[in-house]
Amino acid sequence: MNNGQITSLVTGGAGFVGSYICEYLLSVGQKVICIDNLVTGAKSNISYLIDNPDFIFVSHDIIQPAYLDEILDDTIQEVDFVYHFASPASPKDYSNHPIHTLKVGSMGTLNALGIAKRYQSTFILASSSEVYGDPEVNPQNENYLGRVSTTGPRSVYDEAKRFAEALASAYYHAHGVDIRIARLFNTYGPRMRIDDGRAVPNFMFQALNGDDITVYGDGSQTRSLCYVDDTVEAIYRLASYSNLSPANRSGFENNPDPIVVNIGNPVEMTVLDIAKSIKDISDSKSKIVFKPLPIHDPKVRKPDIGLANRLLEWNPAVDYITGIQNTFKYFKTYLKEN
Amino acid sequence: MNNGQITSLVTGGAGFVGSYICEYLLSVGQKVICIDNLVTGAKSNISYLIDNPDFIFVSHDIIQPAYLDEILDDTIQEVDFVYHFASPASPKDYSNHPIHTLKVGSMGTLNALGIAKRYQSTFILASSSEVYGDPEVNPQNENYLGRVSTTGPRSVYDEAKRFAEALASAYYHAHGVDIRIARLFNTYGPRMRIDDGRAVPNFMFQALNGDDITVYGDGSQTRSLCYVDDTVEAIYRLASYSNLSPANRSGFENNPDPIVVNIGNPVEMTVLDIAKSIKDISDSKSKIVFKPLPIHDPKVRKPDIGLANRLLEWNPAVDYITGIQNTFKYFKTYLKEN
Numbered sequence: 001m002n003n004g005q006i007t008s009l010v011t012g013g014a015g016f017v018g019s020y021i022c023e024y025l026l027s028v029g030q031k032v033i034c035i036d037n038l039v040t041g042a043k044s045n046i047s048y049l050i051d052n053p054d055f056i057f058v059s060h061d062i063i064q065p066a067y068l069d070e071i072l073d074d075t076i077q078e079v080d081f082v083y084h085f086a087s088p089a090s091p092k093d094y095s096n097h098p099i100h101t102l103k104v105g106s107m108g109t110l111n112a113l114g115i116a117k118r119y120q121s122t123f124i125l126a127s128s129s130e131v132y133g134d135p136e137v138n139p140q141n142e143n144y145l146g147r148v149s150t151t152g153p154r155s156v157y158d159e160a161k162r163f164a165e166a167l168a169s170a171y172y173h174a175h176g177v178d179i180r181i182a183r184l185f186n187t188y189g190p191r192m193r194i195d196d197g198r199a200v201p202n203f204m205f206q207a208l209n210g211d212d213i214t215v216y217g218d219g220s221q222t223r224s225l226c227y228v229d230d231t232v233e234a235i236y237r238l239a240s241y242s243n244l245s246p247a248n249r250s251g252f253e254n255n256p257d258p259i260v261v262n263i264g265n266p267v268e269m270t271v272l273d274i275a276k277s278i279k280d281i282s283d284s285k286s287k288i289v290f291k292p293l294p295i296h297d298p299k300v301r302k303p304d305i306g307l308a309n310r311l312l313e314w315n316p317a318v319d320y321i322t323g324i325q326n327t328f329k330y331f332k333t334y335l336k337e338n
Numbered sequence: 339m340n341n342g343q344i345t346s347l348v349t350g351g352a353g354f355v356g357s358y359i360c361e362y363l364l365s366v367g368q369k370v371i372c373i374d375n376l377v378t379g380a381k382s383n384i385s386y387l388i389d390n391p392d393f394i395f396v397s398h399d400i401i402q403p404a405y406l407d408e409i410l411d412d413t414i415q416e417v418d419f420v421y422h423f424a425s426p427a428s429p430k431d432y433s434n435h436p437i438h439t440l441k442v443g444s445m446g447t448l449n450a451l452g453i454a455k456r457y458q459s460t461f462i463l464a465s466s467s468e469v470y471g472d473p474e475v476n477p478q479n480e481n482y483l484g485r486v487s488t489t490g491p492r493s494v495y496d497e498a499k500r501f502a503e504a505l506a507s508a509y510y511h512a513h514g515v516d517i518r519i520a521r522l523f524n525t526y527g528p529r530m531r532i533d534d535g536r537a538v539p540n541f542m543f544q545a546l547n548g549d550d551i552t553v554y555g556d557g558s559q560t561r562s563l564c565y566v567d568d569t570v571e572a573i574y575r576l577a578s579y580s581n582l583s584p585a586n587r588s589g590f591e592n593n594p595d596p597i598v599v600n601i602g603n604p605v606e607m608t609v610l611d612i613a614k615s616i617k618d619i620s621d622s623k624s625k626i627v628f629k630p631l632p633i634h635d636p637k638v639r640k641p642d643i644g645l646a647n648r649l650l651e652w653n654p655a656v657d658y659i660t661g662i663q664n665t666f667k668y669f670k671t672y673l674k675e676n
Contacts, residue, residue, distance in 0.1 A: 098508040106444035106501065131488060147483045150469060150503040151519070151595040153511070159497075159504035163444065165488040166497035170436040173491070181489070257489040 005054075009033040009079050009121070011062045011112050012086030014041030016192050017126070017184070020232045021083055022046060026054055028236075031076065033068075037061035039097065040088045045191050062086045062108040063100070068115065079119040081239055084112040084164075085126040091154065091294075092197025098156040105160025106167070113171045122178045124239045125168045129185040129264065130158045134298045139268075141304035142183070142260045152296050165260070172258040180238050185264025185303045189228030189323065190330030199223065200324075203275050204331045207282035217293030219272025224302045226265035227323035230316040234263040237312040264303035265316040277320075281328055343392075347371040347417050347459070349400045349450050350424030352379030354529050355464070355522070358570045359421055360384060364392055366574075369414065371406075375399035377435065378426045383529050400424050400446040401438070406453065417457040419577055422450040422502075423464040429492065429632075430535025436494040443498025444505070451509045460516045462577045463506045467523040467602065468496045472636045477606075479642035480521070480598045492634050503598070510596040518576050523602025523641045527566030527661065528668030537561065538662075541613050542669045545620035555631030557610025562640045564603035565661035568654040572601040575650040602641035603654040615658075619666055 008025050012018040013034030018041065022032045031054045034046060038059060049055045058071050068079070087104050088094040094101040109125070116123040132140045133148035148158045165181055172179040188200045195201070206213045238261055275288050308314045346363050350356040351372030356379065360370045369392045372384060376397065387393045396409055406417070425442050426432040432439040447463070454461040470478045471486035486496045503519055510517040526538045533539070544551045576599055613626050646652045 098512050099505075102444075102501070102505050102508055103448070106440075110441070133483065145471065145485045145487060148500075149483060149595075150500045151507040151598060155504040156508050159501050162486075162488045163440070163497050163501040166493040167437075167440050169489040170440055170494050174436050257487075260489060 005029065005031050006080045007031040007033065007076055007078060008081040008083060009035065009115060010083045010085060011035045011108065012041060012126070014038060014043060014046050014057070015085060015089070016045070017187055017228060017231060018083070018085040019045035019191060020228050021085065021235060022049060022055065024232050024236055026052055030054065032056070033058060033071065033079070035060050035062055035066060036086065039100070040093045040193070040196070042193070062111050063103045065111050066115065079115060079121045081124065082112055082116040082121045083124045083126070083235070083239070084109060087126070087160070088157070090196040090198045091157070094157040095153065101156045102160050105164045109164040109167050113168060113177065116177050117171060117175050122180065122239060123168065123171070124235065125164055125179065125181045127165050127181050127183045128157070128161045129183055129262070129301060129303065130154070131162050131165065131183060133158060134296055135300060138300040139266060139302040139304040140262070142262055142307055149296055153294070154296050169258050179258035181258060181260040182235055182238055183260060183262050184231060185226055185262065185301065186223050187226050187228050187231045189327055192327070194331055194334060199271055199274055200225070200278070200327060201331065203278040204282070204328055207278050207284035207286050208332060208335055210284060210286055212289040213275050213279060213286045214289055214291050215272055215275050216291050216297065218290060219270055219275065221271050221293070221297065221299045222268045222301060223271060223274065224265050224268050225274070225320065225323070226263070226316055227318035230265065230318050231263055234308055234312060234314045237314050238263070241312060261308050261311065262303040262305055263308060264305065266303055266305055267320060268302040269320070277324060278328070281325060343367065343369050344418045345369040345371065345414055345416060346419040346421060347373065347453060348421040348423060349373045349446065350379060350464070352376060352381060352384050353423060353427070354383070354531070355525055355566060355569060356421070356423040357383035357529060358566050359423065359573060360387060360393065362570050362574055364390055368392065370394070371396060371409065371417070373398050373400055373404060374424065377438070378431045378531070378534070380531070400449050401441045403449050404453065417453060417459045419462065420450055420454040420459045421462045421464070421573070421577070422447060425464070425498070426495070428534040428536045429495070432495040433491065439494045440498050443502045447502040447505050451506060451515065454515050455509060455513050460518065460577060461506065461509070462573065463502055463517065463519045465503050465519050465521045466495070466499045467521055467600070467639060467641065468492070469500050469503065469521060471496060472634055473638065476638040477604060477640040477642040478600070480600055480645055487634055490634050491632070507596050517596035519596060519598040520573055520576055521598060521600050522569060523564055523600065523639065524561050525564050525566050525569045527665055530665070532669055532672060537609055537612055538563070538616070538665060539669065541616040542620070542666055545616050545622035545624050546670060546673055548622060548624055550627045551613050551617060551624045552627055552629050553610055553613050554629050554635065556628060557608055557613065559609050559631070559635065559637045560606045560639060561609060561612065562603050562606050563612070563658065563661070564601070564654055565656035568603065568656050569601055572646055572650060572652045575652050576601070579650060599646050599649065600641040600643050601646060602643060604641055604643055605658060606638070606640040607658070615662060616666070619663060
C-alpha cells in the first residue's frame with residue numbers, strides 16, 4: 001500500500017471486462033495502473049477515466065516486459081494487486097491474432113507474474129470456461145479437467161488459457177505468489193465490441209440493422225450469459241478474499257494448488273432463445289437464419305458456481321432481461337454515434 | 339539443401355532422445371546442428387560425435403532466440419529440418435525446473451518455430467503422451483483429447499507440451515510451416531540419466547546397488563516402454579514422410595490440422611512386472627518395496643500406433659528383453675566408471 005491507498009495494475013484494462021475492473025477499483029478508492037496495447041481493447045472504453053488522478057494509462061503490450069520503474073512515480077512504491085486480463089477473447093479476435101493470443105497467454109502472463117513476484121502482489125488471472133473445451137459434463141465444476149483440442153482452430157485461445165493457469169500455478173508453488181484463478185464464463189454487457197463476433201453483439205447488430213440474425217447450427221447449443229457487473233463483483237471479491245491460504249479455505253483443505261473459481265451465471269439458455277429474445281426486445285423485423293456450426297463449438301456451457309457462492313458469498317444479481325436491455329441500449333446509441 | 343547435403347537442427351540434441359537423433363541423422367549423411375543448454379542433457383551423450391565434421395554443437399538455451407547467422411558458416415545456407423526436442427522430460431527433472439520447463443515449451447518452441455519459418459524447414463515437435471494426462475480410455479489414439487490438470491504438479495510439463503502443440507499448429511495455419519507432431523510415449527535405453535527419477539533407471543540403480551527397489555502404488559499401473567532405437571526410427575520416418583499435405587494423407591483427408599502421430603510400443607506392462615524383470619536380469623538380492631503413488635500419476639498408458647503403422651510403415655522392432663538388457667549393460671558400465 002502507498003500512504004494507505006491500494007494500488008492495482010490491470011493488464012487489458014482498456015478491454016471489455018478490464019475497463020469495468022478499472023472503474024470498480026477506482027470507485028472503491030484504489031489507484032489503478034491500466035496497461036493495454038489497444039489491439040482489441042479501445043481507448044473509448046476508458047475515456048471517462050483518463051482525467052481521474054488515480055488512473056494511470058500505459059500503452060504497452062504485456063508480451064514485452066513492463067518496466068514499472070519508468071511508469072511509477074514517487075507516490076507509488078507498491079503494487080498490491082495484479083489483474084491479468086489482457087487477451088483477445090472472442091473466437092473472431094483470436095482467430096485474427098492467433099500467435100499473439102498464444103504469446104499473451106504465455107509471455108504476457110510471465111511478465112505480469114514477474115510484476116506480482118517483484119511487488120509481492122496478489123495475482124488474479126482471467127482464465128476462461130474455454131479451458132473446459134467442449135465438455136462432456138454439464139454443469140462444469142472446477143475439478144473438471146476439460147476436453148480441449150490442442151491443434152484445432154480454438155486451441156490458440158484454449159491452450160493459452162490452460163498454459164496461463166499452469167504458469168501461474170508454478171509461480172504459486174515455486175515462488176509463493178498469491179495466485180487466484182477466475183474461470184470466466186460468457187460475460188456480456190455494454191462496451192463489448194459490436195464486431196467481436198460473439199453471439200450477443202452479433203445478434204444485436206443484425207437486429208438493429210434489420211439484417212438476418214444468423215444462428216450457427218440449429219441453435220440448440222447452450223450458453224450461460226453473465227452480466228458484466230456481476231462478473232466484476234465476483235472478481236473483486238475473489239481478489240479481496242482473505243481466507244485463501246491452503247490450510248484455511250473452505251472446501252479446499254486438501255488441495256495444495258492455487259484457488260480456481262468459476263465465475264458465471266448458471267442460467268442456461270439455448271443460442272436460439274438468445275437470438276429470439278434479442279429480436280423481441282429490438283422489435284426488429286429481422287429473420288432468424290441458420291448457418292453450419294463451426295468445429296469444436298461447445299454444445300453446452302454452464303458453470304457450477306457452488307464454490308464462488310460458498311467462498312465469496314456471491315451470486316449473479318442482474319436478471320437476463322435487465323442485462324440484455326442495458327446492452328441493447330448501449331449498442332443502439334453506439335450505432336447512432338458511429 | 340546445401341550442396342546436396344541435408345542440414346538438420348536438433349534442439350535438446352545432447353539429451354537422451356535428442357542425442358540418438360543427432361547420431362541417426364549423421365549416419366544417413368546429414369549435417370547436424372545440435373543446440374543444447376546442458377541442463378538435463380549432457381556433453382557425454384554427444385562426446386563421440388564432437389569430432390565429426392558434419393556435427394556442430396552450440397551451447398545455447400533455446401528459450402532465448404538463436405541467431406543462426408552467427409552459428410552457420412558459408413557452407414550452410416539452409417536448415418531443412420528442425421527437430422525441437424529441448425525440455426526436461428522426467429517428473430523429477432521438470433519438478434526441479436518448473437518455470438524453465440514452461441518457458442522451453444512456450445518461448446523455446448516459439449524460437450525454434452521462428453527458425454523453421456525463416457528457413458522454410460520441416461518442423462518436428464517432440465510432444466508427449468503426457469498431453470493425454472491420466473487417460474480414461476486405453477489405448478490412447480491421436481484423437482483422444484486428454485485428462486490433464488492445469489494446476490497440479492505435473493501441469494508444468496503436460497501443459498507446456500499441449501501449448502507447444504497449439505503454437506506449432508498456429509504456425510502451420512498462419513504461416514504454412516510444415517509441422518509434424520510426435521507424441522512420444524515412454525522411451526528407454528542407454529544414455530538415460532541414472533538419476534532422472536524414471537522407473538527404469540531407478541530400478542536399475544537400486545538393483546545394481548543392492549538397494550530396495552521402490553515401486554510407487556501397488557505397481558498395477560501400466561506403462562508401455564519403447565526402446566530408443568525404435569522411437570528414433572519412427573521420428574525419422576515422420577520427418578521424412580513426403581505424403582503429408584492435407585489433401586493427400588491417408589486417413590487424414592478431412593483433418594485441416596497438422597499431423598499428430600503417437601510413437602511408442604503398445605506392449606503394456608505393469609510397473610511391478612518391470613521391477614521384477616529388472617530384478618531378474620540383474621540377479622540382484624534387492625527386495626521390491628512399495629511407496630504411496632504420487633498425485634495424477636497415470637494409471638494406464640498405452641499408445642494406439644495404428645496411424646504410425648499405416649502412414650510410416652513403422653512398428654517397434656526391439657523386444658523388451660533385448661532392450662532392457664542393453665540398458666542394464668549401459669548402467670552397469672556407467673556405475674563402474676562414475
